[in-house]
Amino acid sequence: MLTLVLFNLTNGIILGLFYVLMALGVSLILNLSNVINFAHGNFLALGGYFAFSLAPYLGYWGAFIVAPILVGVIGVIVEQTMIKRVYPRPHVYSLLLTFGLAFIIQDMCRTIWGVNGLPLSIPNALNSPLSNQFFFLTGYRIFLVAVVIVAVAALFAFLGFTRVGTRIRAGTFDLDTVSALGINIGLLRALNFGLGIGLAGLAGVLAGGQIGLNPNMGDDLVLPSFIAIIIGGIGSLTGTLVGGLIIGIASAVTSIWWSAGSEVIIYIMMVIILVARPRGIMGEEGMMT
Amino acid sequence: MIALEAEGLNTFYGKSHILYDVGLKVEEGSITTLLGRNGAGKTTTLRSLVGLTPARSGKVTIFGKDTTRTPTYRIAQMGVGYVPEGRKIFAHLTVEDNLRVPMERPGPWTIDRVFKTFPRLAERRMNKGRQLSGGEQEMLSIGRALLLNPKLLILDEPSQGLAPLIVQEVFKIVQQTKADGMSVLLVEQNVRASLEIADYAFVLDHGIMGWSGTAADLMKDEERIQELAGASAEEWSFDDDLSAQEAVALSHQPTTVA
Numbered sequence: 001m002l003t004l005v006l007f008n009l010t011n012g013i014i015l016g017l018f019y020v021l022m023a024l025g026v027s028l029i030l031n032l033s034n035v036i037n038f039a040h041g042n043f044l045a046l047g048g049y050f051a052f053s054l055a056p057y058l059g060y061w062g063a064f065i066v067a068p069i070l071v072g073v074i075g076v077i078v079e080q081t082m083i084k085r086v087y088p089r090p091h092v093y094s095l096l097l098t099f100g101l102a103f104i105i106q107d108m109c110r111t112i113w114g115v116n117g118l119p120l121s122i123p124n125a126l127n128s129p130l131s132n133q134f135f136f137l138t139g140y141r142i143f144l145v146a147v148v149i150v151a152v153a154a155l156f157a158f159l160g161f162t163r164v165g166t167r168i169r170a171g172t173f174d175l176d177t178v179s180a181l182g183i184n185i186g187l188l189r190a191l192n193f194g195l196g197i198g199l200a201g202l203a204g205v206l207a208g209g210q211i212g213l214n215p216n217m218g219d220d221l222v223l224p225s226f227i228a229i230i231i232g233g234i235g236s237l238t239g240t241l242v243g244g245l246i247i248g249i250a251s252a253v254t255s256i257w258w259s260a261g262s263e264v265i266i267y268i269m270m271v272i273i274l275v276a277r278p279r280g281i282m283g284e285e286g287m288m289t
Numbered sequence: 290m291i292a293l294e295a296e297g298l299n300t301f302y303g304k305s306h307i308l309y310d311v312g313l314k315v316e317e318g319s320i321t322t323l324l325g326r327n328g329a330g331k332t333t334t335l336r337s338l339v340g341l342t343p344a345r346s347g348k349v350t351i352f353g354k355d356t357t358r359t360p361t362y363r364i365a366q367m368g369v370g371y372v373p374e375g376r377k378i379f380a381h382l383t384v385e386d387n388l389r390v391p392m393e394r395p396g397p398w399t400i401d402r403v404f405k406t407f408p409r410l411a412e413r414r415m416n417k418g419r420q421l422s423g424g425e426q427e428m429l430s431i432g433r434a435l436l437l438n439p440k441l442l443i444l445d446e447p448s449q450g451l452a453p454l455i456v457q458e459v460f461k462i463v464q465q466t467k468a469d470g471m472s473v474l475l476v477e478q479n480v481r482a483s484l485e486i487a488d489y490a491f492v493l494d495h496g497i498m499g500w501s502g503t504a505a506d507l508m509k510d511e512e513r514i515q516e517l518a519g520a521s522a523e524e525w526s527f528d529d530d531l532s533a534q535e536a537v538a539l540s541h542q543p544t545t546v547a
Contacts (some may be wrong), residue, residue, distance in 0.1 A: 163390075
């Protein structure tokens with residue numbers, strides 16, 4: 001029984017970490033650009049596929065570094081050519097645009113890499129379980145946890161301690177004033193968008209090593225990521241971090257006793273939060289206005 | 290030399306026409322005040338000048354360059370500091386982080402100098418913007434704009450909602466920036482106080498520039514000043530619909546802490 005609980009708890013943490021990576025990216029973009037990116041899961045898939053195609057040339061570690069950066073660059077290009085044009089328009093435009101982008105990227109993946117799943121091979125050193133009793137604690141899973149912790153810490157340090165990061169945080173509050181202080185907010189938004197998309201790319205590389213690649217691999221993560229943001233509190237990245245972990249763990253732990261409930265529980269939690277504390281766990285009053 | 294000149298500005302919010310052929314001028318090294326009653330279009334004029342709400346027609350020239358269609362951040366980078374209405378502090382950022390937002394234009398103003406000029410901000414450097422008093426927020430908003438090392442400082446009602454003593458302090462700072470060689474465009478409701486420190490004055494009325502001249506001339510025009518000051522006269526007076534006794538009674542009621 002203990003092993004079963006630990007097994008599910010580990011699964012929950014891993015799942016939660018994927019939600020966190022996804023939701024942080026969605027949150028960054030939502031906070032600064034007011035765009036809900038429905039294509040986020042497809043950028044995740046793109047990350048995985050890029051790693052797959054780069055690995056023969058750069059090796060796993062090279063692909064691991066380069067693929068997320070490349071996805072981030074593509075994010076900047078998409079922002080500059082498409083997303084940026086709908087900023088002055090009502091929300092529905094950006095919703096439709098990213099919704100359409102999701103299909104386009106998905107079909108591009110199908111066309112280039114095929115409809116069938118592909119494996120993303122990981123170095124043998126990462127592949128073996130650490131012990132027989134805790135068979136679920138593979139080197140790869142520990143690596144995955146470490147990478148996410150480092151990435152999230154780096155993100156928070158960037159936002160907290162650099163001038164550009166400070167400007168991004170200021171911009172989530174009042175873009176007009178940031179631009180009146182001499183900051184090119186177009187550039188700031190592009191950079192921020194690329195950063196959020198790059199996080200999805202990283203999640204894709206990590207997910208590829210765990211569950212393999214397919215054109216829909218990010219789809220199941222998109223909705224829970226939105227819910228993680230709502231539960232954590234819109235506008236608060238710390239909240240998003242907490243929200244992602246909570247729903248990941250809740251969903252895995254629920255499946256111990258009620259396997260069909262592992263998805264439902266996320267929605268139940270969202271409803272409870274929306275009724276009891278609409279601003280979310282760490283959200284601030286009025287951040288949506 | 291002229292720091293800023295606007296000619297024939299017509300500005301709209303959606304379909305509503307706010308400014309009608311507004312023109313104004315800020316001489317280099319002067320304090321120019323833009324006066325007018327609530328809703329006259331003062332804030333809109335400033336927003337048009339810095340490019341936040343660009344005029345649909347007309348021309349803005351800053352330091353001899355046509356900036357009518359220049360994006361706001363480029364205007365700021367030319368050396369135009371803007372202290373917006375309501376101060377617009379980043380409420381969820383600390384005082385220090387608020388000061389790290391502006392682009393660093395070379396010049397005498399650094400974060401250290403802002404802290405030296407406003408010791409109160411130094412004491413509160415780790416406090417969030419929302420925890421500051423109105424006066425402190427105003428200092429922060431001015432200090433933040435000064436970090437651009439502007440040649441022209443535009444202030445939108447810096448005295449709004451501040452206690453008289455703090456207002457005096459704010460006006461002293463504005464005078465100091467002029468002494469440092471900056472040109473100042475000051476929008477105010479506080480008519481008499483701003484005329485005291487200003488060189489030139491413009492009066493906006495329902496989106497139309499109704500009067501312009503030297504501050505000294507406007508000061509002599511008691512009738513116009515009365516009209517401008519209106520309900521928001523800077524001398525402490527009670528509203529017409531509230532008798533003095535009632536007001537005193539109200540002011541003695543215990544206030545509940547929110």
